[in-house]
Structure formats: C-alpha cells, structure tokens
Amino acid sequence: MQDHFEDKAEQRFTDAGEEVLYVTNPHFLYLFRAIASAFIMAVLFFTSIFILPWLPILIKFLLGCLLIVAVCYFVFKYLQWRRIECVVTPRRLITASGVFTIRSSEVPLERIGEITLNSPLFERLIGVGNLRVASLGEDSDINLHFIPQPAKLKAAINRAREARNTKGTGAAAPAALFSALDEIVKLGDLFDKGLITRNEFERYKAILFARFERDHGAPMSGDS
Template sequence: MPAVAYPKKLLNDNESVVLDLNPHWRIFLGPFALLVIALALVVVVVVVVDQVDTVFEIASAIPLALALVWFVWRWIVWRSTHFVLTTDRVIYRSGVVSKQGQNIPLERITNVAFSQTVVERMLRVGDLRIESAGETGNQAFSDVLNPSIVENRIYSEIEKAKERDDMRAARAGVSVADELTKFERLRAQGTISEEEFQAQKARLLGQ
C-alpha cells in the first residue's frame, strides 16, 4: 500500500484502482548512507575525540543536518510519486510543489516490457517501459516495485478492458436488432410508412 492513496476524485466514472505504487525504497539508500556517515562523524567528534572546541563540534554537525534534510526531501518526493494502474489507464503522477502527470489509456498500449539487473532482481525493483500509440509514444518508468508483476497486471487489465468493450458492442448490436424488428413490425402493420421505416433503419445503423 502507498503512503498516501491516489485521490479517488481524479478517477473517471466507473474507474477503479488496481495498483497504486510509490517508488521502490532503494531511492533512500543514498541519503540514508550519508546520514549514517554524518552521524558517525558527529559521534567521533563529540564522544571519542577529547578537548575539541565548540566551533569544531558545530562544523561536524553540518553534514548531519544536510543529510537529514536530503533524507526528508527524498521521503516527500517518494510520498508524492504514484505509479497507478486502473481499469482504464496507466497513470504516473509526481511533483511536490508543481504536479506532473502522464496518462496512458489501456486501449492504446501496444507493448509492455521490464528490465532488471541481478541486484535489482534481489531487491525486487526494476524499470518498466510502456509503448503506446498516439502522442505518448514510449514511456520509461524507473524504481518500479516488482516490475514483472506490474507488467502481467497491465496485460491482464488490457484483456479485461477488451472483454468489456466486446460485451458493450454485443449489447448494442442486440439493441439495434430489436429496434429494427420493432420497426419492421410497425411497417407490416401499416403504422409507419416505408419511407419512415427506412429513415429509422438508417438512424439505427448510423448511415
């Protein structure tokens, strides 16, 4: 589960979230390592080294403060970044002060692929590339958690979306057939003329 869920108010009608992911925790490795080193430096200066002046102690605390600021900022960025798969599209939303977003409708996606190094496989993280028709083209997403699973879920939702479209088309076809049968009956009964029947037929068939 993400730290903060993707806002439901940004979803379309009858659209639901399938996956909502923040970036992988490896984005914290850099600031965390610096934080540990800076903390160790402060400990050495304050505890181990004797007879140091206050200025030197303050100076040694500066790297710790910078590391802490970096870590907090990275956490804010992580918290505000979402890779979202819904029943209709793939959404990528990021930004702290100014927001940026990308939307890829499922029906436009032509290919999904992921890549992982050996280390990334151990960490369950990798890159995801989505190819789509239209203006979006190819989109690459990094630090994706379990990219192989995400790839499979995207393909699964694409198939489900196609099935829903086929069902809607089938229902629409049945409805048109029923309407034509009704107007044919009215024509046979003399309720409507041949001209009126042909006009209704053209309307139903989109001619």
C-alpha cells in the same frame, strides 16, 4: 504501508467515478541513498565531537553543515517517495509524483506499446525492478523505478489492455483500424519533425500492426 497507498488511490479514483485495477508505489529501497548519506554524515560528525575532539572547529562546523544537508535531503526524498504512485485503471495508466507540486502523467491503454522490465541482480533478489512503458504517439514514455514485484504491475497493465481490446473487437474493428492508421500518421509526423528516429518509427509501427492483428485476427494492409 502498501495498503495505505492503495486505499488513498482507490478512494480518490472512486470518487472520480473510475475503477482502480492496480496501484503501487516505489519500494523503500528508493530511500537507500538518502538514508546512507544521512547515516554516514551523522557518524562522521559525532565522531569528530566525541572521539576526535582535537579536530579543528572549522572541520567540525563543515561536518555539521553536511549533516544538516544530508538530513534535509532525506526528508525531501521521503516526502517525494510518499507522493509517487502508479495506478492502472480500465482505460489508462497514471503516474504521479512531486513534493510541493504534484506532477502527473497518463497514457491511454490503447497507446501503450512495448513494456520493458529491468531488474539488476540485487534488486531482483528482493523483488524490486524498473519498468519502462513505451507510449505510442505524442504521449511521453513512462519510466518507473524501484517498483516492488514489477512483473505484477506489467501483468496488470496487460490484463487491462486485453480487457479493453476485447470490448473493441467485432463491429469496432474498422474503428480500431482507423485509429491505428491515425497513430501511424502521427508517428510519421514525429519522424518528419526529427522527434523520433527511423528505428523508433519502424518499431512503434510494427507494434501497432502486431497489436491490431492480435486483437482482431486480421492483418493490417498497406504500408506507411
């Protein structure tokens, strides 16, 4: 199943002239609630028909309606699951989802800030977790749920960022400095407009400072 998603993504991005470094979709656990709901309603409905035939018709009718709703919910979630994907390319992170209308969002690798991995105990036991990718500037953060082997996705993103940053070292350092300062100015605008808090502003600014120093071996001077 995973190979099917990878082949589709690679073909689509290759046709667009962009290399695919890593692609994944949510684990089948994403459908657990929908499957459980449909199963429970099926058990209740058929129990009322074959084991408890003396139950009032109205109760059986309501159980039948709830079963139809549960099945429709499962079908919807399944189609949604089939459309969710996360793709890492040499220049951006892209996510796509939707059933009737595909919605996609992307973050350039240079705008990616902190990557947080969260795996509750049960999900960790089966190799599943959640990933939150903080975006610097005006891009929205990306939240990924029920990702199989999330550490691999995080590593792929970091490798792509490092490879892209390597291309920008040396003569490109001044341009990177101006780019980082521009990002801080944008963060200041967001803070002034009340769209981010003071703590978020300081955290994102510190990430920019640390990333520039790490990539170019020189600290950024000046405060914002």
